[in-house]
Amino acid sequence: MLELPEVEVLRRDLEKEIVGKRIKDVIVETPSVVRPFHRNRPEFVKALAGRKVEAARRRGTVIFLDLDEDLTWIVDAGEEGSLHRETANEDAGEDTHLIVTFTIGGAIHLSEAGTEPTAHTGVVPTDEALEAAGVSPDALDPLDDNPTWMEFGRFLADADGPLKLVLTDPTRIAGLGPVYSDEILWEAGLRHDHATSKLSTQEIRRLYRAMQEVIVIAMKAAGSSLDDAEAEAAIDDEGEAAEHLRVYGREGLPCSRCRKPIVRTRIKKGVYTYRCDQCMI
Ligand SMILES: [Zn+2]
Numbered sequence: 001m002l003e004l005p006e007v008e009v010l011r012r013d014l015e016k017e018i019v020g021k022r023i024k025d026v027i028v029e030t031p032s033v034v035r036p037f038h039r040n041r042p043e044f045v046k047a048l049a050g051r052k053v054e055a056a057r058r059r060g061t062v063i064f065l066d067l068d069e070d071l072t073w074i075v076d077a078g079e080e081g082s083l084h085r086e087t088a089n090e091d092a093g094e095d096t097h098l099i100v101t102f103t104i105g106g107a108i109h110l111s112e113a114g115t116e117p118t119a120h121t122g123v124v125p126t127d128e129a130l131e132a133a134g135v136s137p138d139a140l141d142p143l144d145d146n147p148t149w150m151e152f153g154r155f156l157a158d159a160d161g162p163l164k165l166v167l168t169d170p171t172r173i174a175g176l177g178p179v180y181s182d183e184i185l186w187e188a189g190l191r192h193d194h195a196t197s198k199l200s201t202q203e204i205r206r207l208y209r210a211m212q213e214v215i216v217i218a219m220k221a222a223g224s225s226l227d228d229a230e231a232e233a234a235i236d237d238e239g240e241a242a243e244h245l246r247v248y249g250r251e252g253l254p255c256s257r258c259r260k261p262i263v264r265t266r267i268k269k270g271v272y273t274y275r276c277d278q279c280m281i
Helices: 004-017 041-048 126-132 149-159 163-167 178-188 201-222
Strands: 023-028 053-059 062-067 071-076 082-086 096-102 107-111 120-125 263-268 271-275
Touching: 004 053, 004 062, 004 082, 004 201, 023 041, 041 120, 062 126, 071 126, 120 126, 149 201, 163 178, 163 263, 163 271, 178 201, 178 271
Parallel strands: none
Antiparallel strands: 023 096, 053 062, 062 071, 071 120, 082 107, 096 107, 263 271
16 A cells, blocks of 8 residues: 655655656556546557656646646556656566656656556646645644644644544645554554644644655655555565554554554544554544
């Protein structure tokens, strides 16, 4: 599951690698990756080929590559998609769904394991891009918006819900999911079911600091997404937690703060939280 830190690493890599380059060829291997935005493959290819990439933005877990002619290339890497840098002649791998080559050499491949990718991509007018990508215009992006702790406190008071559900609600916060919401709560030492409107000033500051720290640590752990496709996935294929995670995926393992076993609790249908019931209060 890709969340804000992994996608921000990808955005920074794309900013370095492809901003300023002109797109030469576009090959869509899997038609479903363009379907949310386009009727068919040729429509997408026509919209993207020949365009120049002018900027790489991110909102939540979606990347927006602004093109000339007021168009934006949306890349939603889905649950486990990734972009890799390849040479222009590299063939499509088994899990490659899209190949884009550039006029001055090099290519990027969009890939995701499985025959039904959750990754999606398309080209839309820039002023329609946020809405087309399904990103809530009102959601707070903890990195992109860079709120002060007081602004974050006002946001929490307005959100007024259980902490874990507010952190993972994409209409309220853009880019956090099951993994980093649990990590942030552990780092802050706060239970998942605190009402956001009832947090003390001290708790708000702890949560704010934890959110920033967890995102920075996760971005360091993600390394460079374009160079190393494996590094960006927080969770490996066996579902084991990556080394930088303190609670997520660590059920039964000792809490690294107090040694009590981590427990997994069902909050509601399909929503679970990994937590330490001794040091998250
Ligand atoms: Zn603990």
